[in-house]
Amino acid sequence: MIDYKSELNNEQLRVVTAEAGPMLIIAGAGSGKTRALTYRTAWLIEQGVPPDRILLATFTNKAARSMLSRVERLVGEQARLVWGGTFHSLGNRVLRRHARRLGYEGNYSIMDREDARQLVSAAVMEAGITTKSEKFPRSDRLMEMISLAANTSIPLDVLVGDRYPSAVPFLTDILKVAFRYRLRKSELNVMDFDDLLVKWRDLLVEHSDVREEYARKFEHILVDEYQDTNVIQANILELLSSFHRNIMVVGDDSQSIYSFRGADYSNILGFPDRYEGARIFKLETNYRSTPPILNLANLSIVNNRRQYRKQLRAVRQGGVRPVYAALADALEQADFVAQRIIEIVEEGVPLNETAVLYRAHHHSMELQMELVRRGIPFVVRSGIRFFEQAHVKDMTAFLRIAVNPFDELAWKRVLGLFGGIGRVRANAIWKLLAGSDDPRRFVFSRELEEGLTKAVQPGLRDLRDMLRILFESAETDQPWNVIERVIAGGYGTFLQSRYDNRRSREDDLRQLAAFSRNFDSLDEFLSDLALMASLDEDDEVSLKERKEPKVVLSTIHQAKGLEWSVVFMIRCSEGAMPLARALREPGGVDEERRLFYVAATRAKDRLYLCHPVIEGNRGGWGRPCEPSRFIRELIHGNAAEAGTPFEQWVIDRD
DNA sequence: ATACGATTTTTTTTT
DNA sequence: AAAATCGTAT
Numbered sequence: 135m136i137d138y139k140s141e142l143n144n145e146q147l148r149v150v151t152a153e154a155g156p157m158l159i160i161a162g163a164g165s166g167k168t169r170a171l172t173y174r175t176a177w178l179i180e181q182g183v184p185p186d187r188i189l190l191a192t193f194t195n196k197a198a199r200s201m202l203s204r205v206e207r208l209v210g211e212q213a214r215l216v217w218g219g220t221f222h223s224l225g226n227r228v229l230r231r232h233a234r235r236l237g238y239e240g241n242y243s244i245m246d247r248e249d250a251r252q253l254v255s256a257a258v259m260e261a262g263i264t265t266k267s268e269k270f271p272r273s274d275r276l277m278e279m280i281s282l283a284a285n286t287s288i289p290l291d292v293l294v295g296d297r298y299p300s301a302v303p304f305l306t307d308i309l310k311v312a313f314r315y316r317l318r319k320s321e322l323n324v325m326d327f328d329d330l331l332v333k334w335r336d337l338l339v340e341h342s343d344v345r346e347e348y349a350r351k352f353e354h355i356l357v358d359e360y361q362d363t364n365v366i367q368a369n370i371l372e373l374l375s376s377f378h379r380n381i382m383v384v385g386d387d388s389q390s391i392y393s394f395r396g397a398d399y400s401n402i403l404g405f406p407d408r409y410e411g412a413r414i415f416k417l418e419t420n421y422r423s424t425p426p427i428l429n430l431a432n433l434s435i436v437n438n439r440r441q442y443r444k445q446l447r448a449v450r451q452g453g454v455r456p457v458y459a460a461l462a463d464a465l466e467q468a469d470f471v472a473q474r475i476i477e478i479v480e481e482g483v484p485l486n487e488t489a490v491l492y493r494a495h496h497h498s499m500e501l502q503m504e505l506v507r508r509g510i511p512f513v514v515r516s517g518i519r520f521f522e523q524a525h526v527k528d529m530t531a532f533l534r535i536a537v538n539p540f541d542e543l544a545w546k547r548v549l550g551l552f553g554g555i556g557r558v559r560a561n562a563i564w565k566l567l568a569g570s571d572d573p574r575r576f577v578f579s580r581e582l583e584e585g586l587t588k589a590v591q592p593g594l595r596d597l598r599d600m601l602r603i604l605f606e607s608a609e610t611d612q613p614w615n616v617i618e619r620v621i622a623g624g625y626g627t628f629l630q631s632r633y634d635n636r637r638s639r640e641d642d643l644r645q646l647a648a649f650s651r652n653f654d655s656l657d658e659f660l661s662d663l664a665l666m667a668s669l670d671e672d673d674e675v676s677l678k679e680r681k682e683p684k685v686v687l688s689t690i691h692q693a694k695g696l697e698w699s700v701v702f703m704i705r706c707s708e709g710a711m712p713l714a715r716a717l718r719e720p721g722g723v724d725e726e727r728r729l730f731y732v733a734a735t736r737a738k739d740r741l742y743l744c745h746p747v748i749e750g751n752r753g754g755w756g757r758p759c760e761p762s763r764f765i766r767e768l769i770h771g772n773a774a775e776a777g778t779p780f781e782q783w784v785i786d787r788d
Numbered sequence: 789a790t791a792c793g794a795t796t797t798t799t800t801t802t803t
Numbered sequence: 804a805a806a807a808t809c810g811t812a813t
Contacts, residue, residue, distance in 0.1 A: 193803080218803060226792085246803095247802080272798090272806080272807075273806095273807095274806085327802090327803055331803090391801075392802075395802060395803075491802075495801090496799070496804080502792075516801090554790090556790065556791045557790075558789080559790090574792090589790075589791085589813075664802075664803095666803095689800085691802070692801090715800065729801085
């Protein structure tokens with residue numbers, strides 16, 4: 135039996151043991167919302183709710199895993215039966231079962247962002263659009279539009295008219311591209327991330343028997359990070375909770391930072407209106423930060439108008455005022471941060487209790503170089519994700535061919551790796567392969583050879599050598615072994631010739647191989663990859679026991695939900711934080727301020743706001759730049775006075 | 789006609 | 804730094 139009273143505070147206890155029904159939990163930063171959710175889940179199970187009738191939607195798969203393993207510690211392994219994961223992975227789970235209802239095969243594959251962008255790019259060319267002299271939007275921008283339209287449920291033409299005025303002259307062509315893109319997706323039997331939500335919702339809307347099944351199944355629905363859900367997700371929740379009406383959503387409107395991908399702030403603000411009889415609970419006790427840090431965060435966020443009123447109270451006492459440090463430029467900033475990190479380590483704070491946060495990935499470049507120079511170990515948690523790196527995608531493309539010989543995207547990727555084969559010839563080869571009844575055999579045939587120009591023959595020979603090994607291995611070996619053999623069978627050499635860091639790329643692939651052991655089949659392994667962000671080692675145990683402590687470098691977005699003793703926020707300059715581009719979006723300033731708030735509330739003990747006065751402008755001398763408005767608006771009178779929530783350091787090295 | 793290396797442009801955040 | 808574009812070699 136769990137002693138809820140001693141393990142939870144009163145606010146949390148009320149939430150955990152609340153009567154069933156719709157409820158909204160406004161949970162401030164560091165108020166123990168994860169704790170409340172895990173204990174709530176445990177409590178429901180103890181009350182006799184079958185675990186497989188509980189749905190727990192989280193923001194990342196990692197969050198779901200770690201919550202459920204905590205529930206498991208509380209109530210035993212039945213916790214594993216709880217349906218937990220991101221909306222995308224839950225959608226995938228449902229859609230695999232019902233894909234046929236939507237005109238898809240159950241073995242559809244999931245495209246990551248890069249795949250999707252390339253398919254859009256191909257759609258532009260197929261539609262015969264002249265992109266030469268005009269400034270037709272680039273494929274990544276097109277993808278952004280299509281994706282945002284899907285996630286907001288706004289028709290693409292309306293969305294372009296509203297948010298992309300410069301693209302309006304090309305609207306007809308954009309719609310053509312979007313149409314082709316959709317067509318190609320279903321021809322290829324692939325889904326993009328958005329489809330996992332949109333088609334899930336469509337399934338529930340259009341097939342009442344399926345809706346009934348799931349609505350009756352899930353007695354309790356719990357949702358984490360509700361402030362970052364979009365309208366599709368809100369729809370899905372409405373449909374799923376329509377029978378039992380037991381839905382608990384947890385979130386903090388002050389931490390809504392994903393509107394760029396369609397997250398709709400009004401989901402959380404309007405929850406009480408949409409769910410009649412909804413109760414509102416607030417978690418306002420902050421266990422994480424010292425009062426001076428919380429004070430700064432509170433003073434900043436009050437500048438946002440549209441929000442639930444809440445007052446975060448610090449449990450902790452004492453603490454030092456945050457520091458605002460003005461530095462000459464990005465190099466000085468890097469120097470300052472590195473120097474402070476060293477001093478902080480000397481004071482006894484472990485390296486992995488320190489993080490450096492920034493708005494955009496490239497803001498961390500100078501710092502990375504400085505940390506390398508000084509030999510300070512760090513890990514970068516932004517930038518290209520593990521599964522999006524070229525070599526990882528190459529390897530999975532090989533595996534996909536072995537599993538599904540008609541995987542067009544995988545074939546084209548693999549073909550392009552070989553000399554003399556570019557986009558056009560890869561296309562030609564694919565056409566021939568697709569016309570055969572077994573591409574895996576046809577690729578070795580004389581017929582194929584004869585259908586192709588001389589220039590591809592050497593490349594074709596190399597291709598065949600590798601495929602021979604791949605197919606033979608896939609028949610008999612375990613997935614991890616297949617990967618090893620592809621490397622040994624020629625891909626390693628390829629890496630050597632194309633990149634200068636063959637070793638580390640091979641290591642990545644070995645890591646991939648090791649990871650594949652967690653799956654029963656190659657099939658299952660491949661279908662889950664796209665939904666995974668990284669091969670995070672932090673399965674709690676391994677992190678603490680084996681890993682060398684490292685400073686964490688992260689975008690603010692990726693830092694959500696995490697905490698460190700010491701947090702540096704770099705590039706707190708107007709234009710970078712808030713980011714100039716983001717200010718042009720509707721509601722941009724408020725969202726940027728929420729980002730600032732999220733970043734500040736990650737800090738437990740110390741917070742440094744760094745502002746490089748000269749904007750580093752690609753090698754040359756940049757122009758001077760104001761400190762972030764989020765800092766300026768905190769200043770009342772003189773920054774040196776006790777009235778401001780931070781003290782000001784002016785670092786002058788020379 | 790195609791591939792591929794050199795050059796120029798543009799760079800937010802992510803399941 | 805990566806992607807789109809341009810120019811040259813095959």
